[in-house]
Amino acid sequence: MLPGPPPAAARALRTAVFVEEQGVPAELEHDAADLAADHAVVWDEAGEALATARLLDPAAIPDLDLGPAPVGPVPDGPVANRFGESVGVIGRVAVRPDARGRGLARAVTIALERRAAERGLTGIRLHAQAAVAGLYLGLGYETFGPPDRTAGIDHVWMRRSILPGxxxxxxxxxxxxxxxxxxxxxxxxxxxxxxxxxxxxxxxxxxxxxxxxxxxxxxxxxxxxxxxxxxxxxxxxxxxxxxxxxxxxxxxxxxxxxxxxxxxxxxxxxxxxxxxxxxxxxxxxxxxxxxxxxxxxxxxxxxxxxxxxxxxxxxxxxxxxxxxxxxxxxxxxxxxxx
The missing domain is CATH 3.40.630.30 (Gcn5-related N-acetyltransferase (GNAT))
Incomplete structure (x- = not known):
């Protein structure tokens, strides 16, 4: 787990996956939130990044996008001034093409969930590409709010509680x-x-x-x-x-x-x-x-x-x-x- 800006290998992996493979504009992919994020990285023996993801905490990023305001009961825990005060956001989940199918996206997500618990966060949100929403459903997430299209890619907001009840x-x-x-x-x-x-x-x-x-x-x-x-x-x-x-x-x-x-x-x-x-x-x-x-x-x-x-x-x-x-x-x- 690495705080602060992502290591160069993780940044290069994200560029390869999101910018070059999926056509996401580089200015959207690389943002200032990286500086305040926690980054999970899986390395190969040569020191290259096989998979990476990041966790954003609203305590460090006050204007963090937490998705649409939930309708009905919120399963994320305590809510006060803002509907998601104790909710973190996992994103930028990227896996090198030759390492896919090995459960690495799941591994970095679970690692960041543990880090979220260490931060005292009670829930997780993520803005998942619709094509991989099944991965997160399998990890206990549920969809909420309407689907949307960001950077030309269909997305859906998802959430799960770290402390159910x-x-x-x-x-x-x-x-x-x-x-x-x-x-x-x-x-x-x-x-x-x-x-x-x-x-x-x-x-x-x-x-x-x-x-x-x-x-x-x-x-x-x-x-x-x-x-x-x-x-x-x-x-x-x-x-x-x-x-x-x-x-x-x-x-x-x-x-x-x-x-x-x-x-x-x-x-x-x-x-x-x-x-x-x-x-x-x-x-x-x-x-x-x-x-x-x-x-x-x-x-x-x-x-x-x-x-x-x-x-x-x-x-x-x-x-x-x-x-x-x-x-x-x-x-x-x-x-x-x-």
């Missing part, structure tokens, strides 16, 4: 949030969930994170991930919660990662890691340089996740003097050092 928490999620967190705590001897006495925010979790508008609340955001394969009979709607995570501002330049919980049935899918990346993206959006968190000493699996993602123990602990006799470890991560 992700959405901002609602106040009516309170019972489901309590069940999720209560089930996780029950895995650890001595952990007791007392909602009214110690965690009243769970009664109205969305309201608890409205500090951007109400200074008496947490200044931040909270998300949940629905497990859409399970029926939540108590709530009367599909989708029990598979996971949750939140972020709140704690001081200028600092945010706290909070309430990262993944249901036992949803683990080993990379969900916890993806939610940490989502928090880090939100931290950067809020101009934070440091993400901190406090984690129960009993949550050793979570500690291993945090350490693998670059969080380090800050040498501090605190006792909460609660019903669970909790002692927490302080972790921090410097976003500027990445």
């Amino acid at each position: 992700l959405r901002p928490v609602r106040d009516d999620d309170g019972p489901a949030v309590q069940r999720l967190i209560g089930a996780v705590w029950a895995e650890y001897p001595g952990c007791v969930l007392d909602v009214d006495g110690e965690e009243p925010w769970m009664r109205a979790p969305a309201t608890a994170y409205t500090g951007d508008l109400d200074p008496a609340r947490y200044r931040g955001r909270m998300w949940v991930v629905e497990d859409r394969a399970v029926e939540d009979e108590d709530a009367g709607r599909p989708g029990v919660l598979a996971a949750s995570v939140a972020v709140r501002e704690t001081a200028p330049g600092r945010v706290e990662l909070k309430s990262l919980y993944v249901a036992a049935s949803a683990r080993r899918r990379g969900l916890g890691q993806a939610l940490v990346f989502l928090v880090e993206r939100e931290a950067r959006r809020r101009d934070a340089q440091v993400v901190e968190l406090w984690s129960d000493t009993r949550f050793s699996d979570a500690h291993r996740l945090y350490e693998r993602l670059g969080y380090r123990g800050a040498g501090r602990t605190r006792d909460l003097h609660d019903l669970s006799n909790t002692t927490e470890i302080h972790f921090t991560k410097d976003l500027l050092s990445e």
